[in-house]
Each structure stands twice: as structure tokens, then as C-alpha cells.
Amino acid sequence: MSKKIRLLIIGLLLFHISFGQGSRNLMFSFGIGGISSPASHRIQAPSLGMSYFLSTNYIISNHYTIAIDYTSGSHEYTSNIYDSSTPLLASKIQLRALSLIFKYKILHKNYFSIDIGTGFSLLHSLHRHPIYEGIKDNLSFKEMRFFKHTDLAFPFKLELNFRLASNWILGVDSGVFSAPTAYPLVGISLLPRLSYIIK
Numbered sequence: 001m002s003k004k005i006r007l008l009i010i011g012l013l014l015f016h017i018s019f020g021q022g023s024r025n026l027m028f029s030f031g032i033g034g035i036s037s038p039a040s041h042r043i044q045a046p047s048l049g050m051s052y053f054l055s056t057n058y059i060i061s062n063h064y065t066i067a068i069d070y071t072s073g074s075h076e077y078t079s080n081i082y083d084s085s086t087p088l089l090a091s092k093i094q095l096r097a098l099s100l101i102f103k104y105k106i107l108h109k110n111y112f113s114i115d116i117g118t119g120f121s122l123l124h125s126l127h128r129h130p131i132y133e134g135i136k137d138n139l140s141f142k143e144m145r146f147f148k149h150t151d152l153a154f155p156f157k158l159e160l161n162f163r164l165a166s167n168w169i170l171g172v173d174s175g176v177f178s179a180p181t182a183y184p185l186v187g188i189s190l191l192p193r194l195s196y197i198i199k
Contacts, residue, residue, distance in 0.1 A: 027169070027196065029053075029054070030193065031193035032051070034049065035049050035050065035051035035075055036075050038186075043077045043093065046077040050073060051074075053191060054069070062105065064102075064103070065105075067101045068100060071096070071097045071175075071187070071189070072096045073094075075092070075093060076091065091128050091129055093125060093126070095125055095177075096123075097124070097155070097177060098122050099121040099155045100119045104117065112161065112163075113161045114161070115158075117159070121155050122150060122152065122153075123186075125148065125149055127146065128146055129147060130144055149182065153178060154177070154178045155176070166197075167196055170192075170194060172192055174190050
């Protein structure tokens with residue numbers, strides 16, 4: 001047995017012991033709602049768009065959950081990637097993120113609970129930008145062009161949960177991504193969510 005495998009097994013055992021012997025269940029979630037982004041030098045006058053997410057949650061204990069989320073959404077904004085003398089044109093950003101999120105339940109009251117979470121994301125952004133041609137004082141619009149990039153991002157989530165039955169939960173998720181190499185903050189979302197627990 002290699003050293004890396006032994007370390008991995010030891011790490012998993014320590015992880016298991018550290019979280020105690022609470023019940024462990026799987027929860028699958030789907031949500032759909034709105035998404036936008038804070039105004040910045042890249043994104044001006046952002047509008048509200050649509051977003052959805054799929055999530056698989058491993059409930060480790062009464063307080064701790066690990067989730068794998070897939071989020072997709074888009075919204076429009078105005079952009080000016082040259083200078084203030086060029087016109088502002090409608091642009092669009094499409095966001096897709098695959099996230100590993102660690103959640104902690106900060107409040108649990110009968111059929112109501114609140115979770116907070118953070119982790120790591122691979123955030124793929126696709127921008128539609130206006131392209132100009134000419135010189136600085138005599139620019140003319142040429143075409144709309146797409147630019148894409150993938151960044152390491154950090155998701156932050158707040159979840160409100162209302163238990164409808166033993167296996168069904170109705171919730172509201174709010175979240176945002178921080179991608180330090182590309183945006184301070186992007187992809188603020190608010191999504192109603194329906195979850196099913198497999199016990």
C-alpha cells in the first residue's frame with residue numbers, strides 16, 4: 001500500500017471520528033431563481049437574469065454537510081472595454097460553476113433551520129463584448145464577440161430550510177462567488193429550492 005493511500009485512509013478516519021456518530025443521509029436539491037452581479041470596472045449597470053442549480057449533499061451530522069453544487073446562470077449588463085468616449089452597449093455574462101461546499105447549521109428549530117457554507121469552485125465565465133475598430137478618437141462598432149475564462153473561485157452561501165415532511169425540504173438559497181483573479185464578487189443569486197432526503 002502506497003504512502004499516499006495510507007495517508008488518505010488515515011485522513012478519512014480522522015474526519016469520520018471528528019464529526020461524531022450522527023445520522024448520515026444523502027439529500028438532492030434543485031433550485032431556480034434570479035442572478036446578477038455587483039457593478040465593477042468590468043460589469044456596469046447589471047440587470048437581473050435567471051439561474052438554476054443542482055446539488056448533492058452528504059449530511060454528516062446534525063451540524064455538518066458536504067455538498068457538490070452545479071450552478072448555471074446569465075444576466076445582461078453594459079460594458080465599455082475601451083474608454084469613456086465609446087458608447088455603452090449591451091453585453092452578457094454566462095456563469096457556470098462546479099463547487100465543493102462545506103456547510104454548517106447555525107440554527108435548528110423544529111421544522112426550520114439556517115445553514116452557512118463556503119468552499120471552492122471552478123467558475124467558467126463567458127462574456128459577450130462589443131468590438132470596435134479604428135483609432136481612439138474615431139472608433140466604429142464592428143461586432144459582438146465572446147470571451148471566456150475559467151477561474152478558481154470561493155462560493156459563499158446562506159440557506160433557509162423549512163421541513164415539509166420527513167423527506168422533503170423547501171428552502172431558499174442565497175449565494176455569491178468571489179474570484180480574486182477576475183472579479184471581487186460575481187454571480188449573486190437568490191433561488192427557491194426543493195430538496196429530497198434519502199435516509
